[in-house]
Amino acid sequence: MDARTHDTNRADAIVVGAGLAGLVAASELLDAGRRVIIVEQEPEASFGGQAWWSFGGLFLVDSPEQRRLGVRDSLDLARQDWFGSAGFDRDEDAWPRRWAEAYLEFAAGEKRHWLRGKGVKFFPVVGWAERGGDRATSHGNSVPRFHITWGTGPGVLEPFVRRVREGVAEGRARLAFRHRVDRLEVEGGTVVGVSGATLAPDSAARGEPSNRNVTDDFEFRADAVLVASGGIGGNHDLVREQWPIRLGTPPDHLLSGVPAHVDGRMLGIARDAGGRLINGDRMWHYVEGIKNHSPVWASHGIRILPGPSSLWLDARGHRLPTPLFPGFDTLATLEHLVATGHDHSWFVLNQRILEKEFALSGSEQNPDLTGRDLKLLASSRLGKGAPGPVEAFKERGADFLVANTLPELLAKMRQRSPDLLDVDRVRHEVEARDRELENPFGKDAQLAAIRQARRYRGDRLIRVAPLGPLTDPKAGPLIAVQLHILTRKSLGGLETDLRGRVLGDAGEPVPGLYAAGEASGFGGGGMHGYRSLEGTFLGGCLFSGRTAGRAIAAALS
Numbered sequence: 085m086d087a088r089t090h091d092t093n094r095a096d097a098i099v100v101g102a103g104l105a106g107l108v109a110a111s112e113l114l115d116a117g118r119r120v121i122i123v124e125q126e127p128e129a130s131f132g133g134q135a136w137w138s139f140g141g142l143f144l145v146d147s148p149e150q151r152r153l154g155v156r157d158s159l160d161l162a163r164q165d166w167f168g169s170a171g172f173d174r175d176e177d178a179w180p181r182r183w184a185e186a187y188l189e190f191a192a193g194e195k196r197h198w199l200r201g202k203g204v205k206f207f208p209v210v211g212w213a214e215r216g217g218d219r220a221t222s223h224g225n226s227v228p229r230f231h232i233t234w235g236t237g238p239g240v241l242e243p244f245v246r247r248v249r250e251g252v253a254e255g256r257a258r259l260a261f262r263h264r265v266d267r268l269e270v271e272g273g274t275v276v277g278v279s280g281a282t283l284a285p286d287s288a289a290r291g292e293p294s295n296r297n298v299t300d301d302f303e304f305r306a307d308a309v310l311v312a313s314g315g316i317g318g319n320h321d322l323v324r325e326q327w328p329i330r331l332g333t334p335p336d337h338l339l340s341g342v343p344a345h346v347d348g349r350m351l352g353i354a355r356d357a358g359g360r361l362i363n364g365d366r367m368w369h370y371v372e373g374i375k376n377h378s379p380v381w382a383s384h385g386i387r388i389l390p391g392p393s394s395l396w397l398d399a400r401g402h403r404l405p406t407p408l409f410p411g412f413d414t415l416a417t418l419e420h421l422v423a424t425g426h427d428h429s430w431f432v433l434n435q436r437i438l439e440k441e442f443a444l445s446g447s448e449q450n451p452d453l454t455g456r457d458l459k460l461l462a463s464s465r466l467g468k469g470a471p472g473p474v475e476a477f478k479e480r481g482a483d484f485l486v487a488n489t490l491p492e493l494l495a496k497m498r499q500r501s502p503d504l505l506d507v508d509r510v511r512h513e514v515e516a517r518d519r520e521l522e523n524p525f526g527k528d529a530q531l532a533a534i535r536q537a538r539r540y541r542g543d544r545l546i547r548v549a550p551l552g553p554l555t556d557p558k559a560g561p562l563i564a565v566q567l568h569i570l571t572r573k574s575l576g577g578l579e580t581d582l583r584g585r586v587l588g589d590a591g592e593p594v595p596g597l598y599a600a601g602e603a604s605g606f607g608g609g610g611m612h613g614y615r616s617l618e619g620t621f622l623g624g625c626l627f628s629g630r631t632a633g634r635a636i637a638a639a640l641s
């Protein structure tokens with residue numbers, strides 16, 4: 085036996101980060117007969133990284149689930165939507181464009197079959213995220229493509245966690261938790277390993293911040309190192325530093341949609357070893373954040389995945405312009421809101437809309453789908469009342485105001501925002517909107533969009549409430565939700581070629597260095613360009629992790 089196989093600090097490949105991208109790459113390496121060390125700064129409780137918390141929504145093109153619902157999709161339509169959303173316009177976009185093309189082929193081809201082969205299944209109703217609402221060639225999904233994994237985020241992770249655990253049992257994988265990489269070891273221009281600090285044991289539960297007390301140092305060596313360390317969304321200083329001018333001044337108040345370990349630190353470490361970081365100013369944050377009533381990490385926010393019916397008002401009470409309706413265009417809405425000079429906004433709705441249209445992003449907020457519990461699913465999504473976690477936010481969430489009449493609701497809103505909100509304006513907007521419903525046609529673009537959404541069977545079934553006056557007492561009570569900006573994804577990162585090799589400033593691969601997942605902008609250093617069609621982040625981790633894992637295995641043989 086090779087002497088190296090006895091050395092637990094040496095492997096064929098090192099993967100930095102035990103999130104989805106790292107675990108997919110490690111699984112591929114194990115399948116190829118290779119030895120892997122997975123280095124992870126957090127305790128084992130947080131195994132799986134962000135993906136565990138995720139809703140498990142995956143972008144698929146022309147799937148059987150879409151077809152069953154009467155949706156006609158194609159690679160050409162998806163490409164039109166992707167490039168219309170991405171808006172690639174820089175020299176640095178050369179590799180991101182190629183990654184976008186390759187990813188689209190994957191999403192329209194092998195992706196579903198590959199996942200099904202690993203036991204991953206999908207909820208039959210396909211969601212319609214980022215509807216765009218402008219021209220055919222601009223941002224948004226022309227058709228529903230958001231496929232929710234049966235088992236949500238943990239369901240996406242499951243086969244890869246299982247494969248890595250098997251690798252540990254086989255003696256070919258080592259999981260080094262509480263090991264924080266501080267340096268990439270470079271010899272003669274080639275990355276030959278990683279070194280850093282071992283951190284003190286910590287009993288933090290999943291997602292909770294863990295201590296950074298150093299107990300020792302370590303060094304691991306391998307023929308290839310893959311950086312799969314995630315993005316920057318948990319590091320608000322970095323988010324503010326890289327905040328793009330086009331989005332105005334960084335907001336004063338931000339909620340965190342990701343755990344603290346999404347700290348972006350490893351990106352600088354990879355840059356110091358010769359990797360090029362691109363598109364750091366492209367990021368994907370949400371505007372429908374609410375404060376978690378039971379926070380796991382600091383400033384923990386939950387994103388509402390809204391249906392299209394809530395009335396959306398800025399901090400002063402002015403209705404947002406067309407087509408900035410709930411769920412239509414995340415970044416245009418962010419840009420608009422930041423330009424108002426205030427970082428919060430309002431949804432005004434009623435109980436009927438809440439019950440049908442409020443979904444909360446996150447595995448823990450969807451116990452029916454996460455637990456694959458059909459009985460709970462039927463009672464919570466099709467039965468009376470809002471799903472339990474949504475109702476819990478209505479009851480306990482700091483951002484929810486509930487009232488039986490409009491004057492009562494307005495009084496509560498005024499109390500919440502006495503100096504800023506013009507409640508007469510809010511009353512005017514609500515009454516004007518309701519007046520437009522006298523006819524089955526009219527000039528209000530949001531009402532037209534709701535009518536049109538209900539022509540899609542999936543929306544009619546579980547996602548879009550029938551049109552009716554907000555103030556209808558039978559649809560009550562009335563609800564106002566104060567919404568905050570929530571950090572989530574980094575769209576830029578380490579520039580990589582189509583094998584996942586990290587490129588240096590001269591455009592040449594840095595020998596021995598690879599990147600995948602959010603750390604590589606989900607491929608290429610930013611395959612989304614400026615905007616996402618949603619469900620493309622987990623998918624980007626699957627594809628870039630698989631690609632890099634296979635490329636490393638091929639390079640080693």
Ligand SMILES: Cc1cc2nc3c(=O)[nH]c(=O)nc-3n(C[C@H](O)[C@H](O)[C@H](O)COP(=O)(O)OP(=O)(O)OC[C@H]3O[C@@H](n4cnc5c(N)ncnc54)[C@H](O)[C@@H]3O)c2cc1C
Nearest residue numbers: 101103104105125133134138139141265314601602621622
């Ligand atoms: C609540 C929520 C809902 C989401 N829903 C969806 C969805 O429905 N669809 C979708 O497509 N996407 C979704 N996402 C996004 C998606 O989950 C993430 O983009 C993706 O999981 C990122 O995976 P990753 O492997 O690149 O990074 P991560 O999951 O962040 O993993 C990186 C790991 O690297 C470790 N690490 C970092 N630096 C070091 C270091 N120096 N040394 C050692 N270890 C280090 C970190 O501790 C971490 O465990 C959601 C995210 C969240 C939080």
